[in-house]
Amino acid sequence: MAGIEQQLSRAYTPITIGPLTLRNRFIKSATNEGMSPDGVPSRQLVQFHAAMAAGGAGLTTVAYCAVSGDGCTLPNQIVMNRATLPHLRALTDAVHAEGGAVSAQITHGGCFIFVKPPGQGRPISASGGFNKIGLMSGQYLKREMSVADMQRVAADFAAAAELAREAGFDAVEIHMGHGYLLSQFISPLYNKRRDEYGGSLSNRMRFPRMVLRRVLDAVGEDLAVICKFSMTEGVRSGNRIEDGVAVARELAEEGAHLLVLSAGMNAESIKTMFGSSFPPENRAVVTNPIMKAAMFLQSLSEKPLEFRELYLLQYARKVREAVDVPLAYLGGVTSAQGVAQVMEEGFDTLAMGRVLIHDPNWVKRLGEGQIQRSGCTACNRCVTMMYTDGGTSCVLGQPGDAQLNRMPAAG
Numbered sequence: 001m002a003g004i005e006q007q008l009s010r011a012y013t014p015i016t017i018g019p020l021t022l023r024n025r026f027i028k029s030a031t032n033e034g035m036s037p038d039g040v041p042s043r044q045l046v047q048f049h050a051a052m053a054a055g056g057a058g059l060t061t062v063a064y065c066a067v068s069g070d071g072c073t074l075p076n077q078i079v080m081n082r083a084t085l086p087h088l089r090a091l092t093d094a095v096h097a098e099g100g101a102v103s104a105q106i107t108h109g110g111c112f113i114f115v116k117p118p119g120q121g122r123p124i125s126a127s128g129g130f131n132k133i134g135l136m137s138g139q140y141l142k143r144e145m146s147v148a149d150m151q152r153v154a155a156d157f158a159a160a161a162e163l164a165r166e167a168g169f170d171a172v173e174i175h176m177g178h179g180y181l182l183s184q185f186i187s188p189l190y191n192k193r194r195d196e197y198g199g200s201l202s203n204r205m206r207f208p209r210m211v212l213r214r215v216l217d218a219v220g221e222d223l224a225v226i227c228k229f230s231m232t233e234g235v236r237s238g239n240r241i242e243d244g245v246a247v248a249r250e251l252a253e254e255g256a257h258l259l260v261l262s263a264g265m266n267a268e269s270i271k272t273m274f275g276s277s278f279p280p281e282n283r284a285v286v287t288n289p290i291m292k293a294a295m296f297l298q299s300l301s302e303k304p305l306e307f308r309e310l311y312l313l314q315y316a317r318k319v320r321e322a323v324d325v326p327l328a329y330l331g332g333v334t335s336a337q338g339v340a341q342v343m344e345e346g347f348d349t350l351a352m353g354r355v356l357i358h359d360p361n362w363v364k365r366l367g368e369g370q371i372q373r374s375g376c377t378a379c380n381r382c383v384t385m386m387y388t389d390g391g392t393s394c395v396l397g398q399p400g401d402a403q404l405n406r407m408p409a410a411g
């Protein structure tokens, strides 16, 4: 590798994505914070992201902002509406005061939902039929979306992006991975349609592209428009890396400003996403007996997966070879050597989740030469912390402040 120092210092140089210039190439990836009780962004959420900016990240991503009430996967999720606006403004102001930029991850859960909003019919998805995720919330059947539904949801994404701009965000990240609505269209596991929105990959991309186009038209001149997707789904009959490369080509062709290269599906292949096994006690947070039993049975047949630094690199390289659009490498960046390698291999930015939950000052400390690697053990216990009163935190450090997490961000 050409001098580690040289590649490492490149990570600390500015980069332009669409209309946005970041002070460096480090992106805090979206990690559901559990810091918006009853959907109200809390002061703890503001502090969490301000700390990421103060700790050196060029861009921090607010996770899991639903574009509409029916797009919520979990209770307590942020919904992009006018009631949320002042709280989001408090957050973006705090991040900007620390010299960072901030992105809103906008999402629709489709049939991947654990709550049943009152008065709502069947959850929507690419195709109808049995809804295995709905076992937790009693929503056993899902409904195939009509073209009118698609237009409504695409408009909701555009409206959410406009609200993000009004709230002071610098970017929006459209969530197209991990098994949520747009991923349900891209994935052959979920998309069984026989019309022009199903079948070939380019047909399955038609609705996600429609959403991207609407968002670009709405805010693309002012905000960076980022897409996060799963390069491989990590399941036998799901999308493989060849499909992931084709997805990247389609998104680049439509004009996305940056692609965040994730992998795996929440329900089917969580280990592919995280590159390491989940501890058995993570099952304790699931209260539904059917899901608990299903998780237990799954764990019996699963081989433990040992964490490897840059565990998605072999897939990301294939995407890098195929497209010119700016890319964010994601997955197991944990050391100076890893950062340097990602730069050396031609990625424009790097997105990081667990390492920055473990230590929000990691980017700064690495840049100052105080540390060479992270103390994160990839134990994945931070995922369980999402449901605690203080919100997502590293179990090796201090838990979040439950009191601050009950206080609305604004006022």
Ligand SMILES: Cc1cc2nc3c(=O)[nH]c(=O)nc-3n(C[C@H](O)[C@H](O)[C@H](O)COP(=O)(O)O)c2cc1C
Binding pocket: 029, 030, 031, 032, 033, 063, 064, 105, 175, 178, 228, 262, 273, 274, 330, 331, 332, 333, 351, 352, 353, 354, 355, 382, 383, 384, 386, 392
């Ligand atoms: C606690 C936790 C919550 C997460 N929530 C989200 C989320 O809301 N949206 C998302 O796209 N990815 C989510 N992820 C996945 C991360 O963004 C990232 O893809 C993953 O942690 C791999 O990156 P890493 O190796 O740098 O941690 C979450 C990860 C963690 C640890």
